[in-house]
Amino acid sequence: xxxxxxxxxxxxxxxxxxxxxxxxxxxxxxxxxxxxxxxxxxxxxxxxxxxxxxxxxxxxxxxxxxxxxxxxxxxxxxxxxxxxxxxxxxxxxxxxxxxxxxxxxxxxxxxxxxxxxxxxxxxxxxxxxxxxxxxxxxxxxxxxxxxxxxxxxxxxxxxxxxxxxxxxxxxxxxxxxxxxxxxxxxxxxxxxxxxxxxxxxxxxxxxxxxxxxxxxxxxxxxxxxxxxxxxxxxxxxxxxxxxxxxxxxxxxxxxxxxxxxxxxxxxxxxxxxxxxxxxxxxxxxxxxxxxxxxxxxxxxxxxxxxxxxxxxxxxxxxxxxxxxxxxxxxxxxxxxxxxxxxxxxx
Amino acid sequence: xxxxxxxxxxxxxxxxxxxxxxxxxxxxxxxxxxxxxxxxxxxxxxxxxxxxxxxxxxxxxxxxxxxxxxxxxxxxxxxxxxxxxxxxxxxxxxxxxxxxxxxxxxxxxxxxxxxxxxxxxxxxxxxxxxxxxxxxxxxxxxxxxxxxxxxxxxxxxxxxxxxxxxxxxxxxxxxxxxxxxxxxxxxxxxxxxxxxxxxxxxxxxxxxxxxxxxxxxxxxxxxxxxxxxxxxxxxxxxxxxxxxxxxxxxxxxxxxxxxxxxxxxxxxxxxxxxxxxxxxxxxxxxxxxxxxxxxxxxxxxxxxxxxxxxxxxxxxxxxxxxxxxxxxxxxxxxxxxxxxxxxxxx
Numbered sequence: 001x002x003x004x005x006x007x008x009x010x011x012x013x014x015x016x017x018x019x020x021x022x023x024x025x026x027x028x029x030x031x032x033x034x035x036x037x038x039x040x041x042x043x044x045x046x047x048x049x050x051x052x053x054x055x056x057x058x059x060x061x062x063x064x065x066x067x068x069x070x071x072x073x074x075x076x077x078x079x080x081x082x083x084x085x086x087x088x089x090x091x092x093x094x095x096x097x098x099x100x101x102x103x104x105x106x107x108x109x110x111x112x113x114x115x116x117x118x119x120x121x122x123x124x125x126x127x128x129x130x131x132x133x134x135x136x137x138x139x140x141x142x143x144x145x146x147x148x149x150x151x152x153x154x155x156x157x158x159x160x161x162x163x164x165x166x167x168x169x170x171x172x173x174x175x176x177x178x179x180x181x182x183x184x185x186x187x188x189x190x191x192x193x194x195x196x197x198x199x200x201x202x203x204x205x206x207x208x209x210x211x212x213x214x215x216x217x218x219x220x221x222x223x224x225x226x227x228x229x230x231x232x233x234x235x236x237x238x239x240x241x242x243x244x245x246x247x248x249x250x251x252x253x254x255x256x257x258x259x260x261x262x263x264x265x266x267x268x269x270x271x272x273x274x275x276x277x278x279x280x281x282x283x284x285x286x287x288x289x290x291x292x293x294x295x296x297x298x299x300x301x302x303x304x305x306x307x308x309x310x311x312x313x314x315x316x317x318x319x320x321x322x323x324x325x326x327x328x329x330x331x332x333x334x335x336x337x338x339x340x341x342x343x344x345x346x
Numbered sequence: 347x348x349x350x351x352x353x354x355x356x357x358x359x360x361x362x363x364x365x366x367x368x369x370x371x372x373x374x375x376x377x378x379x380x381x382x383x384x385x386x387x388x389x390x391x392x393x394x395x396x397x398x399x400x401x402x403x404x405x406x407x408x409x410x411x412x413x414x415x416x417x418x419x420x421x422x423x424x425x426x427x428x429x430x431x432x433x434x435x436x437x438x439x440x441x442x443x444x445x446x447x448x449x450x451x452x453x454x455x456x457x458x459x460x461x462x463x464x465x466x467x468x469x470x471x472x473x474x475x476x477x478x479x480x481x482x483x484x485x486x487x488x489x490x491x492x493x494x495x496x497x498x499x500x501x502x503x504x505x506x507x508x509x510x511x512x513x514x515x516x517x518x519x520x521x522x523x524x525x526x527x528x529x530x531x532x533x534x535x536x537x538x539x540x541x542x543x544x545x546x547x548x549x550x551x552x553x554x555x556x557x558x559x560x561x562x563x564x565x566x567x568x569x570x571x572x573x574x575x576x577x578x579x580x581x582x583x584x585x586x587x588x589x590x591x592x593x594x595x596x597x598x599x600x601x602x603x604x605x606x607x608x609x610x611x612x613x614x615x616x617x618x619x620x621x622x623x624x625x626x627x628x629x630x631x632x633x634x635x636x637x638x639x640x641x642x643x644x645x646x647x648x649x650x651x652x653x654x655x656x657x658x659x660x661x662x663x664x665x666x667x668x669x670x671x672x673x674x675x676x677x678x679x680x681x682x683x684x685x686x687x688x689x690x691x692x
Contacts, residue, residue: 007454009482017454018480021461025475029440031496032474041476043441045496047393055477055492057445061484094375095389099403099490108353108363115367128378129371130387131401134364136355138407139485144445146401146492150377150391 015338037251038159039088039236040149049150052093054085060140067191068184071110073212074143075117081238082147083125084216084291088236089158090224091151095130096122099144101137114143125218155230157295160251162233166296168256168315169231169305171220173266174241175273175280178287180204180211182276206268214291220311229304231295240288241314245324246338248296255322258336260329262314285326285336361684383597384505385434385582386495395496398439400431406486413537414530417456419558420489421463427584428493429471430562430637434582435504436570437497441476442468445490447483460489471564501576503641506597508579512642514602514661515577515651517566519612520587521619521626524633526550526557528622552614560637566657575650577641586634587660591670592684594642601668604682606675608660631672631682 009017022036033050034042040054058064058078066074079096086093098118102111122129127147187199201208217236224231233252235244241263249256263284273280296317297305305311315327324336355363368382379396380388386400404410404424412420425442432439444464448457468475473493497503533545547554563582570577579598581590587609595602609630611619619626642663643651651657661673670682 005455009448009450009452009454009457012454014480017457020454021457021480022475025465027474027476028472029474031440032476035474035476036478041441041443043476043494045391045393045395045397047391049391051391051397051494053399053441053443053477053492053494055443055445055479055490057447057479057481057488057490059447059481059483059488062447062482094377095387095399097387097399097401097492099401101403101405101408101488102355104355106355108355108358108366109351111355111363111367119371126374128373128375128381129368130373130378130381130389131399132382133401133403134360134367135403135405136408137405142403142405142447142488142490144401144403144488144490146399146443148389148397148399 034158039085040091042089042156049152050156052086052089052091052149052151053146054082055144055146056082056085057142057144059142065188066141067188069212071113072117075114076121076213078143078145079118079121080125080214080216081291082145083127083218084236084238086147086149087217087221088234088293089149089151090155090221090231090234091149092221093125093127093147093149095128095148097131097146098129099133099135101135101142103137103139103141106141125216155225157231157234159233159235159248162248162252162254162296162317164254164317164319165299166232166317167299167302167313168245168258168294168296168317170237170241170264170292170294170312170314171217172290172292172310173264173269174237174290174292175284175287176207176210176266176269177214177289178283179269179272179276180207180209181289183207183272184211204268204272206266207272211289214289216291217293220293223308227304227308229297229301231297234293234295237290237292237294238288240286241294242285242336243338244294245336248294249324253320255318255320256315256324257318257322258315258326260326262312264312380504385431386437388435388502395498396502398432398435398437398495398497399492400428401490401492402428402431403488403490405488411534412487413534415558417459418463418466421460422467422559424489424491425464425467426560426562427637428491429473429564430582430584432493432495433563433567434580434639435495435497436501436567436577436580437495438567439471439473439493439495441474441494443477443492444475445479445481447481447488449483449485449487452487471562501571503577503580505579505581505594508594508598508600508642508663510600510663510665511645512578512663513645513648513659514591514604514640514642514663516583516587516610516638516640516658516660517563517656518636518638519610519615520583520636520638521630521633522553522556522612522615523560523635524629525615525618525622526553526555527635529553529618530557550614550618552612553618557635560635562637563639566639569654573650573654575643575647577643580639580641583636583638583640584634586632587640588631588682589684590640591682594640595670599666601664601666602661602670603664603668604661604672606672608658610658
């Protein structure tokens with residue numbers, strides 16, 4: 001008898017699996033403007049603004065490790081990563097829902113801590129917690145957040161609208177969250193090997209915080225509006241600049257030329273990478289979880305970002321045939337590879 | 347040294363935990379109309395209709411058992427239970443997002459089956475799948491669906507607006523999904539005891555389908571609109587009539603008097619309950635997962651439902667002091683107890 005065919009998810013990878021499952025989706029509702037494939041879905045319910053919906057699931061053992069992620073930070077992060085998706089559409093988050101799967105190893109006090117972080121993020125970003133679903137879980141902790149937001153019709157910014165000649169910009173700095181994770185993993189290992197070890201994280205507070213309690217770029221979206229700037233395309237840096245730039249390029253049908261000297265790296269990340277014998281630029285390109293904004297602007301708009309703090313011009317969009325390249329400080333040119341996350345290969 | 351205080355979630359129960367965590371929430375966004383505590387959250391983004399958002403998480407080992415839940419049915423059900431929440435607000439679902447946690451024991455073919463069910467539900471109910479998040483999971487399968495919908499301002503129906511004197515109505519029939527689950531559990535046990543056993547489900551197709559592939563009450567909401575009826579309150583029957591009636595009563599500040607003869611039970615459910623030596627009415631009141639609609643109407647509107655197929659008048663709303671009671675066919679009067687689900691006690 002023939003065995004049924006079995007294709008491993010790892011053979012397709014994250015992006016391949018999603019394309020495979022959702023490639024044939026049609027939008028039939030007149031109110032559906034944009035479906036799968038951007039930071040948030042866009043619907044038009046006829047009001048002044050468009051409505052945005054993003055959703056992200058965090059699973060214990062995959063996205064966080066309760067050995068070092070305090071529950072309060074985890075609740076905060078679960079909300080923030082969803083808000084980041086709304087900002088990445090150039091929108092404003094308004095409401096969130098939080099669904100939880102809790103095993104009975106959690107006490108009420110532990111769930112309270114988680115909720116403290118959720119509520120703190122809501123307060124800081126000015127969004128309301130309007131619903132959710134609380135369940136027990138046989139296994140680990142699961143958090144699933146949905147964020148609702150709004151964006152003006154003339155300001156909505158997609159991934160697939162970058163044009164050749166546009167400037168590539170990035171906010172803040174990259175790689176710090178990844179290096180924070182490496183530090184936490186190292187300390188965890190040391191602790192497991194010898195529970196009497198005291199963690200040595202004193203010099204790395206910034207990196208740890210970037211990993212455990214990231215922030216979303218609310219003030220950038222406000223600055224764009226104040227300066228009359230609408231990026232030509234935008235995405236948030238959740239998978240690393242390489243992967244996220246890859247999304248902009250493939251969806252827009254363009255290439256990109258990134259200047260190594262234009263990739264912002266925090267001095268603590270620089271130092272920590274060297275201590276780990278890692279290339280800081282590789283960490284910045286492939287690290288992920290920075291929740292910075294990666295966006296393109298028309299070249300004539302450059303003065304609108306030049307004087308904004310914390311925005312860096314990292315390169316330029318080029319014809320598709322020119323590929324996605326890094327121009328190193330040493331004068332070499334390398335291909336930039338999109339990695340995505342590799343969880344499904346675990 | 348004092349031990350930190352530890353309160354078990356089971357001591358509060360599902361509803362107690364949610365109240366405890368969300369009791370102090372304030373809605374600060376002008377667009378937030380209704381937050382936690384109804385079938386869906388309600389926001390007002392200024393269009394002609396209000397926007398509805400519901401979310402539900404299904405966890406392997408808690409909400410489903412892959413030994414007998416085919417993946418296609420599971421995908422279908424995950425969407426339908428969310429649509430049911432939108433209908434329970436008297437609204438129309440428009441879009442859904444689906445987030446998945448998948449362990450590597452799933453093949454691409456298995457995920458395709460799951461998606462077939464998701465897409466089938468979307469097609470049948472006329473909603474678009476517009477997004478989601480695909481993750482790996484260390485443990486079981488997790489599905490988290492969010493549904494977006496719309497409801498006319500003058501038609502939105504809450505849980506907390508039932509009035510003394512209103513008639514209590516219920517659609518379809520109750521208890522079948524619970525009895526379907528008992529059948530599946532029995533056959534699973536027989537199979538585990540002796541893998542050569544052939545499952546004996548032939549006479550029970552209706553009950554099994556009600557458990558594995560429930561439907562939401564789209565056509566009822568359409569019939570209400572056609573007949574110019576706006577219920578005074580409504581909820582979907584997901585936890586069982588007893589629990590869901592309890593929500594309407596406590597939130598509305600009223601009591602209820604339920605006639606046993608008015609509780610609709612399918613003949614197959616009746617038979618199966620007796621075979622299991624269970625009281626059919628208890629199954630109907632406490633079974634859950636029927637996804638019928640439980641609603642109240644002003645008594646002068648009774649002619650608007652009397653001639654609709656599949657709607658039953660099950661009782662009447664009474665002053666709070668009179669409690670929530672069942673009037674049995676034998677003439678006795680019992681208190682109805684809300685059970686909720688007890689997963690967190692597992």
